Amino acid sequence: MIWLAMPLTALLYLLAKKLARRFKSPLLNPILLPALVLMxxxxxxxLDLADYRQGTRPLSLLLDMAVVAFALPLYQQAAQIRRQLLPILACCGLSVLISVGTTLLIGALVAARPELLASVATKSITTPLAMSVSASLGGIPAIAAGLVIIVGMMGAIIGFPLMRLAGIRDPQAQGIAIGAAAHAIGTGAAAEVGAVQGAFSSLAMVMCGILTALLAPPIFHLYLWLTY
Structure with missing residues (x-):
């Protein structure tokens, strides 16, 4: 399967990338399009999904190095980040509170089950952290992972057009917003827009992941105590 899966995955990605550069449409996302075609x-x-996933394992191993590579734009923007560290922390903390809080509020309105809420509450952080935090809250890691991918793709597709529509044009603010809401997938899109957006998105992604791991459990348990 490796001889089919790896070339096919790479070819679809490169074709989608070429289409995105040519037509400049947010819908032509180089992650979303190959995923839809492959499905x-x-x-x-x-074809068996497990066999195909095993065939793309060498590509999956490169993902770890790609995530580590996000540290480069962080290093390049280190001086600006140090000067604005407290406002950045405040923005990321508020983002986590809004993300988790709105999930629980909507869940209370529709009487959602606690395990479902625990799976949805971690939707805006990167997949490994989302699965781990969700499991610690009694959620379903598979649902958490699926929602993370959906949210990341939505952020990568509509994030920048939506911010331009709202008049948000500061590259640092754009990067923080994308990283806080759309984690690694959004950060990849931010890095293509500009180095500053990529750096601040990387920082927000890391901070929001840590803050979610710290804040989500007590908020979730407080919600359970108040509602059950």
């Missing part, structure tokens, strides 16, 4: 191919050809 259709796997369904039509009746």
């Amino acid at each position: 259709a191919l796997l369904a039509v050809a009746d």
Whole structure:
């Protein structure tokens, strides 16, 4: 399967990337398009998902190095980050409170089950942390992982157009917003927009992940104590 999975995955990504550069449409996302095409191919050809995933394992191993590479723009913008560290921390903390708080509020209104809320509350942080925090809250890690991918793709597709529509044009503010809301997938999109956006998105992604791991459990348990 490796001889099919790796070339096909790489080819679809490169084609989607070329289309995105040519037509400049947020819908032509180089992550979303290959994912949709691959899902259709796997369904039509009746290929086993586990076999295909195993075939792309060498590419998956490169993801760890790609995440570590986000540290480079952070280093390049270190002076600006140090000067604004407290406002950045405040923004990330508020983002976590809004993300977790609105999830629990909506869950209370629709009487959602606690395990479902625990799976949804971590939707805005990167997948490994989301699965770990969700499991510690009694959630379902698979649902948490799926929601993280959906939220990340939505942020990468509509994040920058939405901010331009709202008049948010400061690159630092754009980067923090994308990193806080759309984690690694959004950070990849931010890095393509500009070095400053990529650096501040990386920082926000890391900070929001740490703050969610610290703040989500007590907020969730307080919610359970008040509602059950």
